[in-house]
Amino acid sequence: MKIRYALLLAGVCLTGASAANASVDMAQGAALAKTHNCLACHAVDRKMVGPAYQDVAKKYKGDKEAVAMLVNKVKAGGKGVWGPIPMPANSPKVNDADIKTMVEWVLAL
Numbered sequence: 001m002k003i004r005y006a007l008l009l010a011g012v013c014l015t016g017a018s019a020a021n022a023s024v025d026m027a028q029g030a031a032l033a034k035t036h037n038c039l040a041c042h043a044v045d046r047k048m049v050g051p052a053y054q055d056v057a058k059k060y061k062g063d064k065e066a067v068a069m070l071v072n073k074v075k076a077g078g079k080g081v082w083g084p085i086p087m088p089a090n091s092p093k094v095n096d097a098d099i100k101t102m103v104e105w106v107l108a109l
Contacts, residue, residue, distance in 0.1 A: 029105020051082040
């Protein structure tokens, strides 16, 4: 009986995690990052000029304010969180919806 309960609980947790990421269009997020040249300074799995996207996802895991904060940081630029090299502000050509999609993609990695 305890084993069944543990398996049921594990299934619920896994289903909840996958449902949370189900709303994120991973292919679109990756494509936008490529289109907007984010991958010139970032990689998914290793530090380049900027941090690895997987490291960003780990840092902000569970932070309910992370999406809004990171959208603003991507738009305006930032410095000091990941080292001395600043991230420049994004061009006004990158719309808010694209930035939000990319941030959600990064956080879902």
